[in-house]
Amino acid sequence: MNAAAASATVANSSFYSQTQCRLSSDLRGSIPFSKVKRFLFLNDVHPRKSGLVLVPRAADGKDSNEGGDEVEKQQRVMQQPPVSLSLDDVNPVGLGRRSRQLFDEVWRKFSGLGQISRTIRSDDQEALDALLVREGPMCEFAIPGAQNTTVLVVGATSRIGRIVVRKLMLRGYSVKALVRRADQEVVDLLPRSVEIVVGDVGDPTTVKAAVEGCNKIIYCATARSAITGDLFRVDHRGVYNLTKAFQDHNNKLAQSRAGKSSKSKLLISKFKSESSLHGWEVRQGTYFQDVLATKYDGGMDAKFEFTENGDAVFSGYVFNRGGYVELSKKLSLPLGYTLDRYEGLVLSVGGNGRSYVLILEAGPSADPSQSRLYFSRISTKVGFCRVRVPFSSFRPVKPDDPVLDPFLVHTLTIRFEPRRQKPVEVNATMQQDLRSFKLILEYIKALPTGQETDFVLVSCSGLGIEPSRREQVLKAKRAGEDSLRRSGLGYTIVRPGPLQEEPGGQRALIFDQGNRISQGISCADVADICVKALHDTTARNKSFDVCYEYIAEDGRELYELVAHLPDKANNYLTPALSVLEKNT
Amino acid sequence: MKMALLKAPTPQLQWRCSVAPTTLAFPNSHSISAGRGKGREWSWRVKCTTSATTSGGGSAEIEKGAANFSPGSPVRATNILVVGATGTLGRQIVRRALDEGYDVRCLVRPRPAPADFLRDWGATVVNADLSKPETIPATLVGIHTIIDCATGRPEEPIKTVDWEGKVALIQCAKAMGIQKYVFYSIHNCDKHPEVPLMEIKYCTEKFLRDSALNHIVIRLCGFMQGLIGQYAVPILEEKSVWGTDAPTRIAYMDTQDIARLTFIAIRNEKLNGKLLTFAGPRAWTTQEVITLCERLAGQDANVTTVPVSILRFTRQLTRVFEWTNDVADRLAFSEVLSSDTVFSVPMADTYNLLGVDSKDIITLEKYLQDYFSNILKKLKDLKAQSKQTDIYF
Numbered sequence: 001m002n003a004a005a006a007s008a009t010v011a012n013s014s015f016y017s018q019t020q021c022r023l024s025s026d027l028r029g030s031i032p033f034s035k036v037k038r039f040l041f042l043n044d045v046h047p048r049k050s051g052l053v054l055v056p057r058a059a060d061g062k063d064s065n066e067g068g069d070e071v072e073k074q075q076r077v078m079q080q081p082p083v084s085l086s087l088d089d090v091n092p093v094g095l096g097r098r099s100r101q102l103f104d105e106v107w108r109k110f111s112g113l114g115q116i117s118r119t120i121r122s123d124d125q126e127a128l129d130a131l132l133v134r135e136g137p138m139c140e141f142a143i144p145g146a147q148n149t150t151v152l153v154v155g156a157t158s159r160i161g162r163i164v165v166r167k168l169m170l171r172g173y174s175v176k177a178l179v180r181r182a183d184q185e186v187v188d189l190l191p192r193s194v195e196i197v198v199g200d201v202g203d204p205t206t207v208k209a210a211v212e213g214c215n216k217i218i219y220c221a222t223a224r225s226a227i228t229g230d231l232f233r234v235d236h237r238g239v240y241n242l243t244k245a246f247q248d249h250n251n252k253l254a255q256s257r258a259g260k261s262s263k264s265k266l267l268i269s270k271f272k273s274e275s276s277l278h279g280w281e282v283r284q285g286t287y288f289q290d291v292l293a294t295k296y297d298g299g300m301d302a303k304f305e306f307t308e309n310g311d312a313v314f315s316g317y318v319f320n321r322g323g324y325v326e327l328s329k330k331l332s333l334p335l336g337y338t339l340d341r342y343e344g345l346v347l348s349v350g351g352n353g354r355s356y357v358l359i360l361e362a363g364p365s366a367d368p369s370q371s372r373l374y375f376s377r378i379s380t381k382v383g384f385c386r387v388r389v390p391f392s393s394f395r396p397v398k399p400d401d402p403v404l405d406p407f408l409v410h411t412l413t414i415r416f417e418p419r420r421q422k423p424v425e426v427n428a429t430m431q432q433d434l435r436s437f438k439l440i441l442e443y444i445k446a447l448p449t450g451q452e453t454d455f456v457l458v459s460c461s462g463l464g465i466e467p468s469r470r471e472q473v474l475k476a477k478r479a480g481e482d483s484l485r486r487s488g489l490g491y492t493i494v495r496p497g498p499l500q501e502e503p504g505g506q507r508a509l510i511f512d513q514g515n516r517i518s519q520g521i522s523c524a525d526v527a528d529i530c531v532k533a534l535h536d537t538t539a540r541n542k543s544f545d546v547c548y549e550y551i552a553e554d555g556r557e558l559y560e561l562v563a564h565l566p567d568k569a570n571n572y573l574t575p576a577l578s579v580l581e582k583n584t
Numbered sequence: 585m586k587m588a589l590l591k592a593p594t595p596q597l598q599w600r601c602s603v604a605p606t607t608l609a610f611p612n613s614h615s616i617s618a619g620r621g622k623g624r625e626w627s628w629r630v631k632c633t634t635s636a637t638t639s640g641g642g643s644a645e646i647e648k649g650a651a652n653f654s655p656g657s658p659v660r661a662t663n664i665l666v667v668g669a670t671g672t673l674g675r676q677i678v679r680r681a682l683d684e685g686y687d688v689r690c691l692v693r694p695r696p697a698p699a700d701f702l703r704d705w706g707a708t709v710v711n712a713d714l715s716k717p718e719t720i721p722a723t724l725v726g727i728h729t730i731i732d733c734a735t736g737r738p739e740e741p742i743k744t745v746d747w748e749g750k751v752a753l754i755q756c757a758k759a760m761g762i763q764k765y766v767f768y769s770i771h772n773c774d775k776h777p778e779v780p781l782m783e784i785k786y787c788t789e790k791f792l793r794d795s796a797l798n799h800i801v802i803r804l805c806g807f808m809q810g811l812i813g814q815y816a817v818p819i820l821e822e823k824s825v826w827g828t829d830a831p832t833r834i835a836y837m838d839t840q841d842i843a844r845l846t847f848i849a850i851r852n853e854k855l856n857g858k859l860l861t862f863a864g865p866r867a868w869t870t871q872e873v874i875t876l877c878e879r880l881a882g883q884d885a886n887v888t889t890v891p892v893s894i895l896r897f898t899r900q901l902t903r904v905f906e907w908t909n910d911v912a913d914r915l916a917f918s919e920v921l922s923s924d925t926v927f928s929v930p931m932a933d934t935y936n937l938l939g940v941d942s943k944d945i946i947t948l949e950k951y952l953q954d955y956f957s958n959i960l961k962k963l964k965d966l967k968a969q970s971k972q973t974d975i976y977f
Contacts (some may be wrong), residue, residue, distance in 0.1 A: 166682045166706030191706040501660060503684040506851060524685020 005380075018243065021048040084359045096180070107440045146172040151534065152214040154178045154201060154242060155221025156194070157186055159499060160458055163527035164218055165190060178210045178221075201238030203367040207245045217246055218530050220458040223476070226469040231476035239457060239480035243487035246455065250489075266337055266410070266446040269329070271312030280304055280329045282314075287322040287417075300325055302416070311350075314414070317436040324417035326359070331412055340407035341448035344390035346372065346488060347378070350440035354421055355379035358389055359397075361411035362404060373397040377503075380439070386486055388447065390541070392582055414439070455491040456530045457484055461517055461545045464498030490540045492533040496526045497547035504528055511576040519547035529573060650792045659763070660687075665727045667691045667714070667753065668734030669702055672809045673768065677731055678707050680843035691723050691734075714749025720756045729764040729850060730757055735781075744783045751791060758795050765799040766850060767792055771927050773803065789859070800849055803861040804842065805927040806834040808951045813876045813883075815877045816955060820963075824886040827874055828895065831839055835869035835928035848938045860934055865947045867928035876949065880956040 066505045151168055155161045169191045176195045179186050190196065199206025201221055211217070219242060223234040236274035254264040270276060282304050302316030302325035318361070330440050333339070356378055363371035374394040378387050394404045421434040459477045462470055484491045497520045504524025510517060529546060533539035664681055668674040669690035671894055681688045688707040691714075702709050712719035714734060724730070732753065734745060757765055769789055773782040792799050818825045849855050868876075878885050935942050 162706075163685045164688075169704060169706055170679055170683055188708070191702045192700070501662060503662060503686055503847070503851065505684055522685065527685065 009203055102519045147174075149215045150174040150213055152176045152178060152197075152210055154217065154238075156211075156218045157189055157521045158220050158222060159501065160220040160301045160526050160530070161218075162189065163504075163524050164195060164220060164530055165200060166529055167531045169194070171247075176210065176214060178207075181471075194420075201241055202233035204241045204245065208248070211242070211245045214246070214249070216452075216456070216534055217242060217453055218456045218458075218534075220530070222458075222460075226465075226473060228472060228476075231472060235473070235476035236479040236483070240483040241491055243455060243484050246489060247487055262388065265448060266333070266339075266342055268331060268333075268345070268444045268446055269441075270443045271306075271441045272310070272505065274306045277304060277306055277312055280327055282325065282327055284318075284323065284325045286324070287318055302327075312441045313438060314416075314441060315436075315438040316416070317433070318416065318418045319435055322419075324415050326415035328411060328413040331410055338407050339391075339409050339446055340405070341449055342391075342406065343449035344388060344392070344447045345412075346445050346447050347387045347389070348384070348442035348444075349360050349380055349387060350384035350442070351380055351382075351438045353380055353382040354416065354434070354437045354439070356439070357415040357417065358394075359413040359415055360404065360409045361413070362406075363406040363410070364408065365410050372401045374401075384442070385439070388486060390447075390582070410544045412444070447488055450490045450540065451537050452490060452535055453533055454489040455484060455487075456492045456494065456533050457481065458526060458530065459493050459495045459543075461495040461497050461515065461547070463518070463547075464520070485543075491540045491543075492530075492541075493543035494526060494529055494533070495543065495545045496521045497545070499523050499526065509576070510547055510549055511570070511580060512545045512547075513543065513580050515545065517545045517547040519550045521547045532571070532573045536571075536573050538574050541582050542577055542580055544577065544580050585685045597890060622709070625766050642866050653851075659726055659728045661728050661763075662686045663688045663689070664731060665691055665724065666707075667730065667732045667898075669707070669709075671733060671735065672807055673804075673842060674733045675701070675747070676839040676843040677733060677846065678702060679705060680840070680847060681731075682706050684847060688847055689727065691720075714753060715744040717749070717752035717756070720858050721760060722754055724756060724760045724762060729766065730762055730847070731766045731850075742784060744778050746781065747788070750784075754788075754792055754795050754797065763790065763798055764850065765797045765857070766846065767799060767801050769801055769803045771803045771805045771863065771929070772925065794855070798856050800855055800857070801859045802842075802846060802849070803859065804837070805861075805863045805867075805929075806836045807842075808836045808838045808864070808946075808948060811836060811873060811877075811948075811952070812955060815874055816881070816952065816959075819874075819877050819881050819883065819885045820959065822883070822886065824888050825874060826888050826890060827870040828890050828892050830870060830892045831870050831927045833928060835863035835867040835926075835949050836873075837864035838951055841933050841945050845934075845938055845940060848940065852938065855937070861929045862934070863928045863931055865942070865945055867926050867933075868948060873948070876952060877956075880952055 025285070031533045054129050121227050133523060146168075151173050153161055153165050153168070153175060156165050156179055156359065160449045161177075162174045165175055165177060174195075175191075175193075176197055177190055178197050178199055178201070179190075180198070180200055184198050185190045187196065197206075197210040199210055201207060219239060221234055225229040228548055251264075257264075269280075284300055284302065300316065300318040300320050300323045302318075304312070304327055306316045316325055318325055331339075358376045358378055362374060374396050376389055376394045380387060391404055391406045396403070416437045418435040457480070459481055460473070465473050481493050484493065497517050500520045500522050502522045502524070504522045504527070506522070509521065509525060510519075526546070622939065662685065664686050666674055666678050666681070666688060669678050669688075671691060674690075678688055678690060682705055690702050690709050691705050691712050692702070692709050693713050694711040710723045712723045730753070732750070734749070745823050746918070767788065769785040770782050772785040773789070777783045777786070792801065815827075824919055845862060849860060874885055874887060931942065931945075934940075
């Protein structure tokens with residue numbers, strides 16, 4: 001307490017001299033001595049009073065804290081402020097300011113009563129904060145999960161891209177923008193907190209930098225001209241580069257978690273050595289059980305072998321009418337893995353471009369008699385390719401059976417049958433016998449499932465392009481779409497009608513599949529669909545056309561079109577897309 | 585390029601545009617006179633001598649002037665300018681516009697702390713000050729629609745922004761061929777000429793009508809957002825809430841709804857030149873709002889009720905001195921409050937006109953409920969956090 005008293009005296013004396021000066025200068029020393037003294041006395045009381053206030057608090061501190069050092073420290077801490085406070089308390093300027101603040105506050109409230117509605121004042125910090133709570137993250141636009149999501153917008157300066165970026169910003173996403181050049185013009189066009197990445201979609205290295213740290217991609221870049229080179233670079237190669245870079249990025253993340261990531265594929269079979277063929281069994285059969293038919297048949301044969309080149313080859317021929325050969329294996333998944341966490345199969349195969357039937361046998365493993373068969377037709381190309389077969393594309397062999405439950409799958413079969421083979425275009429002149437086949441197997445993996453779409457691609461419906469260029473443009477766009485579908489990413493492909501520069505949300509929209517739309521659509525509506533699709537499970541792995549509502553011509557209204565009006569309140573996308581086919 | 589000059593020796597306003605081939609004197613003679621009498625006699629009035637003689641020659645010149653500004657390509661209908669974009673309503677207008685795909689330019693006063701949030705949302709910000717009319721024309725280039733939700737700050741004289749600034753803006757809009765002008769006014773502003781702000785708004789409405797600009801006037805009652813700072817926050821902080829015993833009822837409306845309806849109205853060509861009034865679903869008195877807040881917050885408010893008569897008395901008092909005139913203007917609403925007015929209109933016709941479902945308009949109960957449930961949850965989280973980090977000495 002000594003220190004406190006001392007400093008208080010010092011403060012006092014300094015104050016004394018100060019008042020004396022002030023008094024003498026202000027009133028020219030005309031105040032009688034007694035008055036000054038009384039004034040001083042009054043002031044004298046004050047610091048002592050605050051010192052008294054201090055004591056119980058310090059005592060409190062002593063009680064609760066045993067450490068002597070700490071007590072001392074504490075005392076010093078506690079003693080300092082009251083002393084300076086005492087100075088402030090008597091400072092006439094401070095007093096004046098405080099009283100004015102007090103009066104201002106009361107006055108503000110008072111005069112506020114006379115207003116019908118108040119505007120936000122910049123100094124009204126609390127009210128502003130409260131409003132930000134209301135308007136900021138919790139406003140009508142906010143989407144749960146947006147805060148942790150980084151979206152890469154490719155073509156952020158395009159007609160759709162600009163609006164997409166704004167919509168994402170309003171909803172609280174982190175946004176990266178891939179632009180060709182970061183001119184002042186471009187920088188001004190984009191919101192300031194958007195991270196700008198300079199690069200070209202045609203250049204795989206810059207694309208790699210762009211996808212770093214992104215969770216989702218919206219691709220709305222489009223070729224500026226109809227020059228074939230441009231089309232190829234942006235609409236086809238660009239999409240390919242992005243999907244590849246994004247998959248690589250995901251794989252890198254998956255690897256860092258030692259294949260345990262939800263993004264990792266599950267290896268079912270890898271045909272890299274002689275021993276990997278173990279467990280696969282070749283069978284043959286026929287669809288017709290009657291004996292009569294077999295009379296003119298040339299028989300069939302098939303083998304599965306590991307060649308010197310290091311390929312696992314399934315090859316043979318089927319000359320029997322209604323005959324087939326198949327390659328089958330009982331699946332043995334690693335412990336703890338079940339196929340219901342996966343979305344489909346991907347096969348890396350080569351060969352002479354025949355189509356095959358993939359058959360899954362599902363049922364309780366204990367009781368083989370209850371197994372049900374599900375099939376899906378796949379077609380391959382000449383040379384190597386990767387084929388994605390989603391579980392949703394499998395149909396029961398017996399139409400009455402329930403839909404496939406991937407959890408119960410225990411056997412995988414690849415079947416070749418000579419029926420329904422399309423002639424291979426490339427070697428049409430060579431007159432291949434479609435009843436022989438060769439299938440080189442590299443691997444079979446299960447694709448990880450995902451709830452949401454990873455990649456939204458804005459393509460085009462082909463309407464509104466001048467007819468001479470349409471073929472070229474569409475070819476590039478479709479090639480881009482294909483590379484996205486094959487990438488294994490969750491995708492949404494939006495094919496809008498001719499774009500119109502007008503505000504969105506005004507007219508009902510039609511979502512359709514199969515090139516039947518005939519109207520245009522506003523850029524803002526397309527942007528809205530892109531942003532909504534990011535978190536919509538029904539949008540995953542779908543391609544669809546979209547345009548404004550129109551009245552179908554007589555005789556052409558063979559299908560039902562569901563019109564949906566975009567609005568903030570209703571989520572029009574989910575019901576519109578849920579009726580559409582998946583994996584298109 | 586210096587686009588325009590404004591010689592504005594108050595109280596007479598004259599508009600000159602150096603770009604137009606001939607001097608563009610605005611055809612209407614609008615004068616504003618601030619009569620400063622003595623004592624109770626004092627009242628400053630905005631005289632709207634609205635002679636609607638828009639001479640053919642004059643407008644032709646204006647067309648020519650407008651043509652000079654935009655040779656060639658037409659202005660896109662998605663280019664809009666929002667005046668007063670940082671305000672309670674303005675920011676909602678900007679957000680709504682951006683979300684609907686408009687290209688939004690915001691006219692913002694130059695200030696030390698720039699309105700960054702507008703840029704973050706993707707709007708373009710241009711600096712101009714309505715009270716300095718020479719800064720206006722450059723901001724209007726390439727604009728199709730102006731949405732004007734600016735109001736002067738409470739601490740500055742009403743006249744500079746709300747009358748002189750608006751007149752300059754409207755004249756400039758006319759001269760530069762702006763194709764639509766949306767103006768927000770106050771409900772019942774024609775019935776209370778004794779309140780300066782309301783009179784100014786009413787005169788601006790008239791001025792706009794006479795300017796032959798393609799326009800929509802929207803009259804508003806009260807914003808729900810204003811109630812948060814006025815009642816909800818003080819109640820939560822257990823501070824005293826100031827209310828009046830006025831019997832006035834106000835139909836508060838969510839600014840987000842106002843913004844939504846505004847854009848529906850803008851796109852409807854049938855509404856050009858119309859006067860719309862937007863009101864909330866129900867009219868509330870101050871006491872009712874406080875009671876509602878108390879119920880939702882789960883705690884009683886420390887209400888300080890100020891009788892309207894005191895407000896009126898203070899107003900009379902402040903009118904006596906010239907230096908308190910601004911204060912008197914602000915308190916002028918007390919006249920309105922003491923009259924038994926209901927700030928509300930039946931909205932059925934408006935909803936029909938706009939094609940809006942009344943169910944989509946948020947009610948005050950729902951609005952405050954959302955607010956309180958959000959904030960109470962947040963407070964709970966904060967308390968849970970602070971408990972872990974509390975250090976006792």
